[in-house]
């Protein structure tokens with residue numbers, strides 16, 4: 001009986017966590033052009049358990065740029081940073097917050 | 110047992126243990142030394158025997174040199190050996206050439222030459238006339254806009270609806286734009302051809318190439334039943350689903366939103 005119960009414990013159709021059908025947990029890092037040479041970097045989709053204020057504080061100091069948090073009705077809280085910080089932010093999320101690299105999508109040119 | 114005051118088995122054991130423990134290292138040492146000595150000895154012996162043999166050989170050779178008949182025989186033997194070895198070598202080279210001993214790379218390149226000549230699509234040639242993607246042509250339109258002149262052309266080469274490509278460009282570049290009278294795309298913001306190229310490359314990877322066979326001869330279909338986009342390959346017939354284009358978060362740039370009264 002115990003072996004059969006063991007069999008029951010394994011669900012072959014369970015979500016393995018590595019499927020591509022989970023767009024909700026993607027972190028999107030985008031860039032937008034402002035007037036002139038100025039650009040804006042947005043970080044969307046950070047997990048809710050993180051304190052964005054603290055992250056922003058560290059990022060602002062590390063990258064020497066200004067930034068703010070914008071609350072979007074559908075997409076949750078989004079970090080905005082001045083300048084093109086995409087590479088730096090991606091690296092920061094992986095190294096400091098231990099976020100999986102495959103969940104981070106860097107958009108733009 | 111108690112009356113006797115001792116446990117013979119225990120004592121014995123102890124004794125045995127002690128003896129064993131006392132003897133073991135010494136034995137080991139002896140063994141080690143013995144082994145070493147033996148090895149050394151054997152080595153020495155080997156060397157000595159070798160030397161002896163060498164000496165013997167030398168003496169033999171000396172003898173043979175002295176003896177004309179013997180030397181003749183040895184020479185003959187040597188020649189025979191040489192001839193035999195030569196024959197064997199010749200045979201080996203022959204068999205190599207006959208039994209496909211041609212270099213692998215040569216065969217591979219020959220195979221691909223034939224394949225390209227007969228059906229180039231199977232050889233994965235993307236440089237064929239059909240799938241040569243023209244480089245994006247970007248011109249500046251004023252100081253704030255970019256004119257992407259050959260969107261239509263690129264979309265037709267990729268066999269995609271230009272609207273789909275333009276939607277992707279807008280989403281990736283975080284901008285907006287319009288199509289002018291000559292069907293050229295006007296984008297807000299300044300973009301270099303190089304930047305457009307990298308975006309196009311990502312579009313191709315995500316929405317054009319078949320992940321199974323890397324062919325770009327694919328079709329993008331929208332399944333009406335589940336409203337999902339599917340990419341089906343015309344070369345190998347595999348199908349995969351692709352995510353729909355999402356612009357995502359768009360930051361408010363320039364004028365601030367007017368407060369809702």
Ligand SMILES: [Zn+2]
Pocket residue numbers: 319320321322323324342343344345346347
């Ligand atoms: Zn294919």
